[in-house]
Amino acid sequence: MKWAVCGFLLFFMTHAIAWGQDNELTIHIVAPELRPLVYQNANGQADGLFIDALSQAQQQSHLNFQVKIVPWARAMQLVKNNQVDAIMPVLYTKERAQSLVYPQAPLINFYGSVIVKRSSDSYLFHGFDKLTDTKSIAKVRAMSFGKNFNRAMKNPLITITEVAQLEDALNMLLLKRVDLVVADGLVADDIISTMSIENQVEIMAISDHKESSYLGFSQRFSEHYDVNRIMEMINQFNDPEYYQKKLTAN
Structure with a gap:
């Protein structure tokens, strides 16, 4: 717990100048529908396991996540063109790594x-x-x-x-x-x-x-913010091994 708190404090100290100690950092994310991880519910809002984790991380930090469900091809185009900050989930390929920045930790395995x-x-x-x-x-x-x-x-x-x-x-x-x-x-x-x-x-x-899948960030966003720190914050409330544990339980 001590190290988790220290890491949490370091995250905000290193980004205080970037977005201000008392200001939110809004991260705009696009995602294709992939139930039960992320999908559009009956009210037209983003829902799913990923959204639950992001909501918890948002409550405990100055991070604010705005998630929009869009078709896969459009989602990739938006993040490659730096029109949004990130896409989820996205598998790593050498081709995608030329236009996306992958954090060290995956979002889901x-x-x-x-x-x-x-x-x-x-x-x-x-x-x-x-x-x-x-x-x-x-x-x-x-x-x-x-x-x-x-x-x-x-x-x-x-x-x-x-x-x-x-x-x-x-x-x-x-x-x-x-x-x-x-x-x-x-x-x-x-x-x-x-x-x-x-x-x-x-x-x-x-x-x-x-197969590991990630929250892939745009190059422009990654030039200003530490995507590994952001991923660490999210994964305090998200379990990349969710599927493996469910398989074992079954």
């Missing part, structure tokens, strides 16, 4: 990729390299599923369709517009339950590889 199929489909997953016929697969644009899936995307038997939300991918599956959906296991469980389609789909595990 994803564990366990799955394939979702229609219950009426007799297909059994034995690996992407075992395919003998063509498969169309839908995935959320903001998600990555490790090196094996990245290699699979180059397989001529596989056609990838990227969508903004997992709900869109699952609806495409039910309408037989795609053969399969690839997703994070716990996100898929949550969305399938929310959509009440448990009896219409089946889930098959494909990977337990960890």
Whole structure:
């Protein structure tokens, strides 16, 4: 506790000149919908586990978070053009690191990729390299599923369709517009339950590889503020290992 308090005080001492001891630092964040982490509720407001953590951090600091839900492509464009301060969650890639600044600590670690199929489909997953016929697969644009899936995307038997939300991918599956959906296991469980389609789909595990996702900051914001200190403050109320602990509990 002593070190946490010292770090908290140091954060504000190092930024007092930047935004003033008694003034708020407002951080404008954009995010694509990714239930249960971040989404737009029935009142049109940002909601989810990330929003809960940011709200707690806001109550204990001079930080003020303004979160807007926008489609993935637009969210990336806004932060790359320095029109907003940050995007969440965003996976690290060398290409994105040319225009985004990543803090050392992740916002969330994803564990366990799955394939979702229609219950009426007799297909059994034995690996992407075992395919003998063509498969169309839908995935959320903001998600990555490790090196094996990245290699699979180059397989001529596989056609990838990227969508903004997992709900869109699952609806495409039910309408037989795609053969399969690839997703994070716990996100898929949550969305399938929310959509009440448990009896219409089946889930098959494909990977337990960890994928870290971050609160990625714009270059302009990062020139003025210490993004690692900001992330430390947020992670006092956010648990990057939330999914791993839930998997263990299950």
